[in-house]
Amino acid sequence: MLIRRHGDIRSSEITPADVYAQRRAFLKAAAAAGVGAALSGPAAALVAPAGQRDAIAGVVETPHGRGLELTDYEFVTQYNNFYEFGTDKADPAENAHTLRTRPWNVVVDGECEAPGEIGIEDILTGFTQEERIYRLRCVEAWAMVVPWIGFPLGDLLRRFKPTSRANYVRFETLLDPEQMPGQRRAILDWPYREGLRMDEAMHPLTILATGLYGEVLPNQNGAPLRLVVPWKYGFKSIKSIVRISFVHGVPETTWWRMAPDEYGFYANVNPSVDHPRWSQARHRVLGEGLFSRKHETPMFNGYADQVAHLYKDMDLRKFY
């Protein structure tokens, strides 16, 4: 296996001078317009594209995750849990080439006034694509830092005008054993399903991701559209979404059905509530050496100041 060292930067990864100049100009304009308060301070710049896939145009910088050390592109894209393409961490990178991500439509239905369908091209052009650097904590006690490209889920949901009856949102992955060979065996109850409470779905940290490292999502990372909820365990961030439904009442989710005592609906990162088979107090950061120490897992994966209020009167031991 080829491991790229940090100092080993290909020429394709270096931002061309004109692009760089455009970004500077954008930043100046933003600062002048008074919207750049969060962007000022140490010079921020978009993460350099990995040079592996199509770049996403018009990506806007955000202050999210500035200063976090990114996990190498190789690890982000070659160590994945995506059982639709095999249960080994290396399987998705090897097998996901069979997934066809164009054309791709997402059905939005359920308790809303304007149900309909939206194509991935309209999603890419119709919503401002932002860079969001987030920590991702897996329920298996490892973690990484990913520079996602995406936009707030709430922006998309509002277009379909949810009614007052809609208090949860349900998501569904593509079901197609031809394209997703892992679905030929009943490892999980396919298609993969996930859900969020309405206020979680509308929270500004919750995004639909279309890319990472400046480029469209690799198939193994859930192309062409996936959820990212950074304060919850990774399995909540459902991949390759084809359907989003507004529902009334808690939707059934895949891992909860599989083992309700191990995977709750909320699945908030919580160091004080163990998985029945292992502790959640600490985690490994991908890419660190064999003898490096584990890290203490922070409550809500370090996003407590932004999301703790959503759960203020709840017993998180009961609603894990």
Added chain:
Amino acid sequence: MDRPEHAFPWRRFVAKPLLFGAALIPFGLLVHGAAVGDLGANPLERVTHTTGDWGLRFLLLTLAMTPLRQLTAWSGWLTFRRMLGLFAFFYVSLHFLTWIWLDQELRWANMLADIAKRPFVTVGFVAWLLLLPLALTSTRAMMRRLGRHWKRLHRTVYAVAVLGVLHFLWLVKADLLEPLIYAAVLFVLLLVRWRPGLLKRPPLSTRALDAR
């Protein structure tokens, strides 16, 4: 011994050293990977899984030697059994050590709590504990000293294999295929242990009768 006294002792000077070298390959790859930093995104997981897998594989290989002798009527298999058994102990011990040192980071209270409350950890620990006396009594001198008790003691290895497979079955999240393959192999090995007749070739005379 089924070889003439004057023949070259190839089993001792060729087959066993070769097996010894081959059995060290997974360990060598891990050491090399750790040295050059090429154990993938999650080195701890790689080491844990590799040592666990090979511990279980060597256990099953050890158990396969007696049936192989019955199947092939070649007693040579038994000369590899002790080495295979000791390699099982070697890899299971590395697996256990990885857990103690790198996974639990020497938090002794945590470890005791884990052993007490998490069944897959409990059975893994008990399996290692049961292997310990087998490794310690694997020498020829101990074999002689224990006499008939030696055989009875070493039958524990079947229990260890069952616990090892359980340990694997109870730790996977969803896909049971791999542990079930180990379980199936173990089931066959246990079956021929308690029903050795399944493997015995019928005596020549009976076969001759059948043929007629």
